[in-house]
Amino acid sequence: xxxxxxxMDDFSFTIQKKGEGLARxxxxxxxHGDIQTPAFVTVGxxxxxxxxxxxQVKDMGSQxxxxxxxxxxxxxxxxxVKKGGGLHRFMNWNGPTMTDSGGFQxxxxxxxxxxxxxxxxxxxxxxxxxxxxxxxQSKSILPLAKIDEEGVDFRSHIDGSAHRxxxxxxxxxQHNIGADIIFAFDECTSPQAPYExxxxxxxxxxxxxxxSLDEHKRLxxxxxxxxxxxxxxxxxxxxxxxxxxxxxxxxxxxxxxSFTKEDIGTAVRWVNELLPEDKPRxxxxxxxxxxxFLGVESGCDTFDCVAPTRIGxxxxxxxxxxxxxxxxxxxxxxxxxxxxxxxxxxxxxxxRAYVAHLFRVKEMxxxxxxxxxxxxxxxxxVSDMRKALIEDNFSEYKADFLKKYYKVDTASxx
Amino acid sequence: xxxxxxxMDDFSFTIQKKGEGLARxxxxxxxHGDIQTPAFVTVGxxxxxxxxxxxQVKDMGSQxxxxxxxxxxxxxxxxxVKKGGGLHRFMNWNGPTMTDSGGFQxxxxxxxxxxxxxxxxxxxxxxxxxxxxxxxQSKSILPLAKIDEEGVDFRSHIDGSAHRxxxxxxxxxQHNIGADIIFAFDECTSPQAPYExxxxxxxxxxxxxxxSLDEHKRLxxxxxxxxxxxxxxxxxxxxxxxxxxxxxxxxxxxxxxSFTKEDIGTAVRWVNELLPEDKPRxxxxxxxxxxxFLGVESGCDTFDCVAPTRIGxxxxxxxxxxxxxxxxxxxxxxxxxxxxxxxxxxxxxxxRAYVAHLFRVKEMxxxxxxxxxxxxxxxxxVSDMRKALIEDNFSEYKADFLKKYYKVDTASxx
Numbered sequence: 001x002x003x004x005x006x007x008m009d010d011f012s013f014t015i016q017k018k019g020e021g022l023a024r025x026x027x028x029x030x031x032h033g034d035i036q037t038p039a040f041v042t043v044g045x046x047x048x049x050x051x052x053x054x055x056q057v058k059d060m061g062s063q064x065x066x067x068x069x070x071x072x073x074x075x076x077x078x079x080x081v082k083k084g085g086g087l088h089r090f091m092n093w094n095g096p097t098m099t100d101s102g103g104f105q106x107x108x109x110x111x112x113x114x115x116x117x118x119x120x121x122x123x124x125x126x127x128x129x130x131x132x133x134x135x136x137q138s139k140s141i142l143p144l145a146k147i148d149e150e151g152v153d154f155r156s157h158i159d160g161s162a163h164r165x166x167x168x169x170x171x172x173x174q175h176n177i178g179a180d181i182i183f184a185f186d187e188c189t190s191p192q193a194p195y196e197x198x199x200x201x202x203x204x205x206x207x208x209x210x211x212s213l214d215e216h217k218r219l220x221x222x223x224x225x226x227x228x229x230x231x232x233x234x235x236x237x238x239x240x241x242x243x244x245x246x247x248x249x250x251x252x253x254x255x256x257x258s259f260t261k262e263d264i265g266t267a268v269r270w271v272n273e274l275l276p277e278d279k280p281r282x283x284x285x286x287x288x289x290x291x292x293f294l295g296v297e298s299g300c301d302t303f304d305c306v307a308p309t310r311i312g313x314x315x316x317x318x319x320x321x322x323x324x325x326x327x328x329x330x331x332x333x334x335x336x337x338x339x340x341x342x343x344x345x346x347x348x349x350x351x352r353a354y355v356a357h358l359f360r361v362k363e364m365x366x367x368x369x370x371x372x373x374x375x376x377x378x379x380x381x382v383s384d385m386r387k388a389l390i391e392d393n394f395s396e397y398k399a400d401f402l403k404k405y406y407k408v409d410t411a412s413x414x
Numbered sequence: 415x416x417x418x419x420x421x422m423d424d425f426s427f428t429i430q431k432k433g434e435g436l437a438r439x440x441x442x443x444x445x446h447g448d449i450q451t452p453a454f455v456t457v458g459x460x461x462x463x464x465x466x467x468x469x470q471v472k473d474m475g476s477q478x479x480x481x482x483x484x485x486x487x488x489x490x491x492x493x494x495v496k497k498g499g500g501l502h503r504f505m506n507w508n509g510p511t512m513t514d515s516g517g518f519q520x521x522x523x524x525x526x527x528x529x530x531x532x533x534x535x536x537x538x539x540x541x542x543x544x545x546x547x548x549x550x551q552s553k554s555i556l557p558l559a560k561i562d563e564e565g566v567d568f569r570s571h572i573d574g575s576a577h578r579x580x581x582x583x584x585x586x587x588q589h590n591i592g593a594d595i596i597f598a599f600d601e602c603t604s605p606q607a608p609y610e611x612x613x614x615x616x617x618x619x620x621x622x623x624x625x626s627l628d629e630h631k632r633l634x635x636x637x638x639x640x641x642x643x644x645x646x647x648x649x650x651x652x653x654x655x656x657x658x659x660x661x662x663x664x665x666x667x668x669x670x671x672s673f674t675k676e677d678i679g680t681a682v683r684w685v686n687e688l689l690p691e692d693k694p695r696x697x698x699x700x701x702x703x704x705x706x707f708l709g710v711e712s713g714c715d716t717f718d719c720v721a722p723t724r725i726g727x728x729x730x731x732x733x734x735x736x737x738x739x740x741x742x743x744x745x746x747x748x749x750x751x752x753x754x755x756x757x758x759x760x761x762x763x764x765x766r767a768y769v770a771h772l773f774r775v776k777e778m779x780x781x782x783x784x785x786x787x788x789x790x791x792x793x794x795x796v797s798d799m800r801k802a803l804i805e806d807n808f809s810e811y812k813a814d815f816l817k818k819y820y821k822v823d824t825a826s827x828x
Contacts, residue, residue, distance in 0.1 A: 047771070051778040056467075076746070076771040084749055084767055092763045332490070335498055349506045353498055357461070357490040364465040364778055 011180070011224040011251055013280045013301075019389040022272050022299030028252075028280050030096040030180035031222050032088060035063045037280065038296045038389075040287075040382040041098060041304035042375060046071050047081065047091040049375075050309050051367040054093045059345060060372050061379045066098040066304045067091075069173055070105030074156050074163075078176035086178030097179040098304070100284070101170050101212075101228065103186045104256070106154045107145060147187065149204065167211040175219045181282075183254050184212035186228040191258045198232045205230050206244045213248055224251035226282060229271050232257055238267050242274035252280040255300065259286060264294040272299030289318075289381060289405055293398050296385050308378050312370030315359045318377040320404050326370070331356045338369075344376035345369075425594070425638040425665055427694045427715075433803035436686050436713030442666075442694050444510040444594035445636050446502060449477045451694065452710045452803075454701075454796040455512060455718035456789060460485050461495065461505040463789075464723050465781040468507045473759060474786050475793045480512040480718045481505075483587055484519030488570050488577075492590035500592030511593040512718075514698070515584050515626075515642065517600045518670070520568045521559060561601065563618065581625040589633045595696075597668050598626035600642040605672040612646045619644050620658045627662055638665035640696060643685050646671055652681050656688035666694040669714065673700060678708040686713030703732075703795060703819055707812050710799050722792050726784035729773045732791040734818050740784070745770045752783075758790035759783075 151166030231237030287305025565580030645651030701719025
């Protein structure tokens with residue numbers, strides 16, 4: 001029995017059960033509560049989960065919210081978040097939180113100012129809508145983000161103003177924001193970049209990891225710092241990165257980069273076979289159901305992705321029989337729930353016809369209901385994977401889900 | 415103790431206390447619960463209160479939601495709402511509901527297709543943003559709405575499609591939608607229309623009132639029908655309308671038209687001095703705090719207005735010291751609540767700095783928090799008027815509120 005509700009200097013990870021492949025069910029303890037893993041992390045980019053109140057996020061089943069360092073640094077500024085009592089108090093979310101390092105956005109959003117938007121995310125659920133061939137050697141393509149040994153000069157995607165991020169600055173920002181779990185500053189390279197460049201960037205990311213750790217220790221406090229493993233799809237680079245980052249005194253690890261379905265079964269596995277088993281592993285930016293199964297089997301504990309809310313706001317909804325678009329004419333007079341037997345708030349209280357109506361007349365509550373449903377769906381999917389791991393029936397659960405969802409025999413080809 | 419939770423054939427109005435002028439505190443009983451009056455009605459135009467869940471509407475203190483017949487007739491269609499179980503079930507709001515007659519929108523939104531948007535609402539809190547001089551005698555200005563003795567031909571403001579509303583059709587639509595309180599079909603004339611036209615339109619509105627009542631009886635069911643009094647700012651027309659409509663077998667009354675501050679103290683009073691005292695009176699489209707006090711003193715029991723949510727979505731917030739715009743630079747680092755000592759969800763859990771941030775980065779939750787606060791403010795304002803009436807201190811409450819809100823000595827000039 002604890003005397004205080006918030007245990008400010010306590011971060012731990014315990015494994016309850018090991019399962020298929022590298023899969024495990026565990027518990028991450030943070031100063032703001034526990035995360036039962038595997039777990040899907042809700043993205044709240046700008047210190048708000050789009051279209052939802054924190055109560056709706058909690059009721060939907062979310063255990064943890066991830067905000068974006070890059071966005072909060074630019075607006076409203078990390079100093080302001082700190083003055084407002086830190087992320088939890090500022091946004092009224094009292095559960096566990098994470099911030100990413102800002103690296104991904106600096107190299108995609110920041111760099112892309114005035115040039116369209118770059119994507120580094122999963123193949124099927126994209127973080128941004130336009131893909132740009134990001135040749136890091138061609139200066140003409142990337143005039144706005146300039147990397148040197150110390151850090152990165154970039155311009156804001158909002159107003160073009162000049163900024164500089166270094167490992168130290170990223171950590172200072174993340175300490176101001178005050179999330180429970182924060183990440184080391186890394187360079188997220190394009191999968192199209194040549195091997196030589198990826199090797200060079202990886203070595204720098206390792207040096208930045210050490211500097212992130214040093215700055216984190218200098219700043220002090222209860223936050224847990226995760227190091228980020230990079231290395232693209234190259235086995236030697238991924239393994240080298242896992243060994244290097246894994247040997248440092250991080251509280252856990254993030255696995256970054258661009259992943260195709262194949263990469264998750266290979267690159268992620270190479271990494272997790274080498275990372276210390278007793279620390280949690282976060283797979284950055286992955287949210288397609290099939291990828292989540294592969295991620296869990298490959299030894300990842302947590303996942304975040306904007307897909308459920310982003311596609312939801314466009315009317316795309318997950319169902320156990322695959323994705324549907326609620327604006328399809330067939331749902332206009334369909335008075336069944338969004339997904340049969342779903343226990344989410346949207347499905348218990350509204351019909352497909354009502355949600356389709358809200359989308360057609362462009363009412364904000366459409367985005368709220370679709371986001372609640374999609375977040376509930378993925379959060380429960382990963383939570384059910386945990387349950388299956390504990391009950392020793394992960395393979396059956398996976399085969400059953402994938403067969404219905406993708407309408408294919410998944411025993412062999414997933 | 416009732417055996418069923420919904421008493422389907424019960425509508426009544428009781429007066430608990432009479433106060434200043436024509437003011438009274440009462441209770442409207444409907445099949446979906448009671449409305450303690452005076453009461454501010456929450457507008458849910460398209461079967462949703464913009465940016466809010468029904469739970470947020472209820473938590474904010476709302477007793478009753480008003481949806482718009484014109485909008486629901488066009489999208490998704492009243493037949494669809496009926497198939498979906500009626501308005502309450504369709505939108506998941508189990509409290510009392512109202513629908514207006516569609517008349518106001520037919521003559522403003524419908525008529526204005528392709529020509530800008532017309533306003534017939536209150537002077538300070540406008541229903542629509544562009545005002546058009548609506549000369550009913552000039553055919554060239556209104557080619558899209560054509561009135562005859564039977565009804566109105568108009569075009570949808572959405573797609574220009576042709577439609578016809580008659581008193582019978584309006585009642586059929588409102589019976590399909592299924593709100594607890596519905597309104598007779600009326601012609602809402604422009605205050606700029608000449609006296610002769612207003613007289614002609616008023617006589618037609620009285621004939622339409624009779625036809626609305628006949629159709630309502632023919633259709634049967636538990637809904638309460640309110641007749642609408644028109645007559646512009648002309649004392650003889652207003653009094654004639656109050657006598658005519660007041661003599662018909664309606665369950666209550668709506669007072670329609672365009673009101674300036676002066677009209678509420680005069681036109682509304684002329685009407686309510688003549689309407690039967692034992693039936694409830696709804697003042698349509700009024701929401702400015704000063705007007706609400708005048709409305710209550712002039713004998714009105716309920717009020718609806720889109721202002722609190724509409725201005726809220728633009729960052730305008732009510733406070734006890736008057737309206738503020740949260741995007742003003744002075745609030746960027748203001749960590750106090752939106753309004754000091756306010757007990758609404760937004761004020762209890764968030765700061766001005768946070769809400770300003772949400773508006774700046776265009777997050778949907780900004781509109782949610784601003785709407786909750788503004789609706790709470792007006793709902794509580796009218797609820798506190800009721801309390802003051804019951805406790806015999808309405809004048810003191812009014813003087814105190816208006817002095818702070820408008821920062822003027824209001825004893826003489828309001």
